[in-house]
Amino acid sequence: MQTQSESMANNTAKSGDLKKIFAPYRDDLKHYEQHFSEVMRSDIKLVDQVAKYIVKHKGKQFRPLLLMVSARAISEPTAATYTTAAVVELLHTATLVHDDVLDNSELRRGFKTIHKIWKNKIAILMGDYLLAKSLIAATETGSLRIMNTIATVAKRLIQGEIFEIQKTRNLDLNEKDYFRLIGDKTASLISACCELGALTVNATEAQCQAMKDFGENLGLAFQIKDDLLDYESSSGILGKPALADVQDKKVTLPLLYAFASADEKERKQISSMIKKGASKKDTHYILDFVKSQEGIEKARAKAYEIKDKAIESISILPESEARTSLENLAEFVLNRTK
Amino acid sequence: MQTQSESMANNTAKSGDLKKIFAPYRDDLKHYEQHFSEVMRSDIKLVDQVAKYIVKHKGKQFRPLLLMVSARAISEPTAATYTTAAVVELLHTATLVHDDVLDNSELRRGFKTIHKIWKNKIAILMGDYLLAKSLIAATETGSLRIMNTIATVAKRLIQGEIFEIQKTRNLDLNEKDYFRLIGDKTASLISACCELGALTVNATEAQCQAMKDFGENLGLAFQIKDDLLDYESSSGILGKPALADVQDKKVTLPLLYAFASADEKERKQISSMIKKGASKKDTHYILDFVKSQEGIEKARAKAYEIKDKAIESISILPESEARTSLENLAEFVLNRTK
Numbered sequence: 307m308q309t310q311s312e313s314m315a316n317n318t319a320k321s322g323d324l325k326k327i328f329a330p331y332r333d334d335l336k337h338y339e340q341h342f343s344e345v346m347r348s349d350i351k352l353v354d355q356v357a358k359y360i361v362k363h364k365g366k367q368f369r370p371l372l373l374m375v376s377a378r379a380i381s382e383p384t385a386a387t388y389t390t391a392a393v394v395e396l397l398h399t400a401t402l403v404h405d406d407v408l409d410n411s412e413l414r415r416g417f418k419t420i421h422k423i424w425k426n427k428i429a430i431l432m433g434d435y436l437l438a439k440s441l442i443a444a445t446e447t448g449s450l451r452i453m454n455t456i457a458t459v460a461k462r463l464i465q466g467e468i469f470e471i472q473k474t475r476n477l478d479l480n481e482k483d484y485f486r487l488i489g490d491k492t493a494s495l496i497s498a499c500c501e502l503g504a505l506t507v508n509a510t511e512a513q514c515q516a517m518k519d520f521g522e523n524l525g526l527a528f529q530i531k532d533d534l535l536d537y538e539s540s541s542g543i544l545g546k547p548a549l550a551d552v553q554d555k556k557v558t559l560p561l562l563y564a565f566a567s568a569d570e571k572e573r574k575q576i577s578s579m580i581k582k583g584a585s586k587k588d589t590h591y592i593l594d595f596v597k598s599q600e601g602i603e604k605a606r607a608k609a610y611e612i613k614d615k616a617i618e619s620i621s622i623l624p625e626s627e628a629r630t631s632l633e634n635l636a637e638f639v640l641n642r643t644k
Numbered sequence: 645m646q647t648q649s650e651s652m653a654n655n656t657a658k659s660g661d662l663k664k665i666f667a668p669y670r671d672d673l674k675h676y677e678q679h680f681s682e683v684m685r686s687d688i689k690l691v692d693q694v695a696k697y698i699v700k701h702k703g704k705q706f707r708p709l710l711l712m713v714s715a716r717a718i719s720e721p722t723a724a725t726y727t728t729a730a731v732v733e734l735l736h737t738a739t740l741v742h743d744d745v746l747d748n749s750e751l752r753r754g755f756k757t758i759h760k761i762w763k764n765k766i767a768i769l770m771g772d773y774l775l776a777k778s779l780i781a782a783t784e785t786g787s788l789r790i791m792n793t794i795a796t797v798a799k800r801l802i803q804g805e806i807f808e809i810q811k812t813r814n815l816d817l818n819e820k821d822y823f824r825l826i827g828d829k830t831a832s833l834i835s836a837c838c839e840l841g842a843l844t845v846n847a848t849e850a851q852c853q854a855m856k857d858f859g860e861n862l863g864l865a866f867q868i869k870d871d872l873l874d875y876e877s878s879s880g881i882l883g884k885p886a887l888a889d890v891q892d893k894k895v896t897l898p899l900l901y902a903f904a905s906a907d908e909k910e911r912k913q914i915s916s917m918i919k920k921g922a923s924k925k926d927t928h929y930i931l932d933f934v935k936s937q938e939g940i941e942k943a944r945a946k947a948y949e950i951k952d953k954a955i956e957s958i959s960i961l962p963e964s965e966a967r968t969s970l971e972n973l974a975e976f977v978l979n980r981t982k
Contacts, residue, residue: 350803352810404772408765427746430768431806434742437772438798441779445792453791454783460776465688468769472690 323642324366327634330627334374334383335367338391342370345392345443356424356432360399363417369394369499372635376503376517378628379620386447386506393447393456394499396440401463404433408467452505459498466490470556477581479557481566485526488533493525500524500632516619520632523616528639530609533558535644537593537602549589555580559608561592564601613640661980662704665972668965672712672721673705676729680708683730683781694762694770698737701755707732707837710973714841714855716966717958724785724844731785731794732837734778739801742771746805790843797836804828808894815919817895819904823864826871831863838862838970854957858970861954866977868947871896873982875931875940887927893918897946899930902939951978 328335346357370391377387405411406419407429413419421429437460444456469487473479479487500521504514536551537560551558557580565573576595579588596602616636623629666673684695708729715725743749744757745767751757759767775798782794807825811817817825838859842852874889875898889896895918903911914933917926934940954974961967 348803350807350810353803353806404768408768427809428806430742430746431802431809434771434775435799435802435806437775438795438802441795442792442799445788445795448788450783450786450788450791453788454780457776457779457783461773461780464769464773464776465686465691468691468766468773469688471765471769472688 323638324368327631327638328371328375330631331371331374331378334378334388335371338370338374338388339367341388342392342395345396345439352424352428353432353435356420356428359420359423360403363415365415367395369398369495372496372521373499373503373506375628375631375635376500376521377507378503379517379623379626379632380504380509380513381507384506386449386452387503389443389446390452390502390506393440393443393452394495394502396436396443397456397460397463398495400433400436400440403429403436405467407433447506449505452502455498455502455505459494462490462494466492466494473557474555477555477557477577479562481559481562484557484559484562488526488529489522492529492532493522496525496528497521512622516622519619520616520636523612523619524636524639527609527613527616527636530559530605530612531640531642534560534602534605534609537596537605539644549584549593552580552584552589552592555583559605560596560601562601563604563608564596564599567599568595609640613637661976662706665969665976666709666713668969669709669712669716672716672726673709676708676712676726677705679726680730680733683734683777690762690766691770691773694758694766697758697761698741701753703753705733707736707833710834710859711837711841711844713966713969713973714838714859715845716841717855717961717964717970718842718847718851719845722844724787724790725841727781727784728790728840728844731778731781731790732833732840734774734781735794735798735801736833738771738774738778741767741774743805745771785844787843790840793836793840793843797832800828800832804830804832811895812893815893815895815915817900819897819900822895822897822900826864826867827860830867830870831860834863834866835859850960854960857957858954858974861950861957862974862977865947865951865954865974868897868943868950869978869980872898872940872943872947875934875943877982887922887931890918890922890927890930893921897943898934898939900939901942901946902934902937905937906933947978951975 343361346361348354348357373391373394374383374387377383402414403420406414407421407426410421411419412422419429420432424432440460441453441456444453447453466487466489469483469490473483473487497518498521501514501518504517509517533551536549536558539548552561561576565576572595576592579585579592584592613636617633620629620632681699684699686692686695711729711732712721712725715721740752741758744752745759745764748759749757750760757767758770762770778798779791779794782791785791804825804827807821807828811821811825835856836859839852839856842855847855871889874887874896877886890899899914903914910933914930917923917930922930951974955971958967958970
């Protein structure tokens with residue numbers, strides 16, 4: 307957890323980098339955004355109202371951009387590329403609308419969440435609606451493989467969330483579970499974006515597989531870094547130990563690696579701290595424990611290893627501006643400080 | 645609204661009739677149920693647990709049965725018939741799980757609802773999961789048309805619910821809105837079952853259209869009857885005027901038809917009664933008003949007209965046991981007393 311000013315400064319730096327990486331694809335973004343707005347239109351007033359609010363307060367469009375750059379790393383985008391970019395954003399938005407209900411979040415991107423304005427009923431139904439819309443848009447491509455990829459990634463996203471609740475309730479996550487969890491919750495959609503980009507430009511099977519592998523590893527590296535930030539920012543100059551994840555009873559890779567080299571007694575002691583809800587003193591203790599066992603370094607090394615694998619997998623593609631953008635993206639994902 | 649003993653007696657009569665209609669398809673049902681249980685399996689413990697609970701407390705399987713009978717009205721069912729029967733039940737179940745959250749219902753088919761046992765988070769996620777599963781199962785058929793039909797019906801079901809909330813909030817429903825609402829909320833899935841049944845046995849385009857029309861009209865007749873029951877049962881021997889729909893601020897066909905032949909002043913008076921929440925005295929008054937304007941008879945006549953249209957549309961199919969079952973089903977839908 308960071309102080310607000312820290313977080314804002316980092317945010318600027320971060321979106322600056324991302325903006326730079328995605329700058330050459332401004333026209334693609336425009337093209338896609340027009341399509342997305344059209345897809346979101348509805349003749350049912352209430353649906354249209356909520357949809358317009360979502361379009362107005364949209365995010366960085368990371369997923370559609372990733373999809374379009376992935377397509378460009380192979381060939382010129384097609385109509386299906388833009389359609390599919392809208393499909394992944396619809397799916398992503400559906401999950402965010404429901405997530406905000408599940409977590410009872412007040413704000414999303416600095417604006418009131420759907421359920422805070424229109425109540426839970428409408429938010430749940432709008433999430434369902436966006437999920438269905440995403441799949442209808444996917445059928446427009448006329449490709450069963452694209453449809454199946456989208457439906458499967460929707461399933462992975464959702465089962466990832468359920469798996470996380472199950473594991474958080476029981477606090478019995480191991481390394482294998484952790485990778486399955488972040489694979490389903492985060493890497494699945496990132497991987498699908500890359501694979502779908504390739505599929506929409508008639509890539510070869512080897513190219514599709516390369517893009518899929520790149521995306522899966524990019525997503526894993528991204529999530530490990532996210533989990534690392536919880537430990538890294540807690541040890542910063544201004545930072546007080548926060549370990550928000552630990553306080554949410556979430557066990558992530560730095561702690562898992564620390565557990566692996568600790569003795570049974572220590573593991574049990576820390577597990578019970580987390581189970582009963584860690585106090586401020588406990589979180590200090592846990593952070594020191596993770597550091598002493600080199601959990602942060604080990605998790606960081608793993609993230610770099612996975613990032614290298616991501617970059618390696620797209621080395622079979624011809625050199626291009628888009629391939630370089632993907633490589634820069636992989637580096638950015640680990641270098642970010644927020 | 646009916647007394648409990650009335651309702652139970654009717655229920656026995658009703659399910660007796662439905663059971664009789666569907667009796668010849670017991671083997672199809674078995675075949676489908678086995679497939680459905682397999683589809684519901686998950687290697688994530690919590691998902692599997694909830695899924696098993698759903699399978700254990702399943703309903704009458706009206707939709708999969710309708711789909712299988714529709715297929716048989718044209719030809720022998722195929723593997724795709726059973727797969728698609730599971731697809732529609734998955735979709736239907738997804739909407740029920742979310743509906744129970746939206747309405748905060750305690751019981752479904754006499755058993756505790758998912759969100760009462762596992763809390764809202766899991767219920768919302770399980771609904772999402774079943775929706776995604778439904779679409780993955782649809783891709784198994786390898787038919788883009790089946791996929792698109794399912795995704796579109798999912799959208800219609802959901803937008804129907806949002807439209808209902810919008811119209812209930814504003815209380816400005818007209819006859820056209822009413823038919824759109826019940827078309828989306830009820831007829832869409834019934835129609836899809838009939839059309840999908842035909843699609844899975846390689847029916848001709850004319851046969852698919854006939855089945856689709858049959859289903860749409862069957863669904864409309866079903867819902868009008870449902871709305872009629874609210875008025876019919878309120879005037880029964882034991883019944884006190886209840887008009888549960890009016891109390892929920894829902895305007896249905898009998899009232900709309902009564903409005904159409906009443907003068908402006910009377911319409912406004914009744915609208916304001918409903919808006920502010922009808923008292924017991926108000927519901928008496930509204931029931932008398934609907935009766936005096938022949939709203940119940942007119943809605944009943946409309947339901948019969950639609951039912952006749954349903955039966956007419958499948959007259960192009962060759963005579964068969966299955967076609968007769970569909971005809972009996974259409975009659976049953978209007979003759980039921982609950």
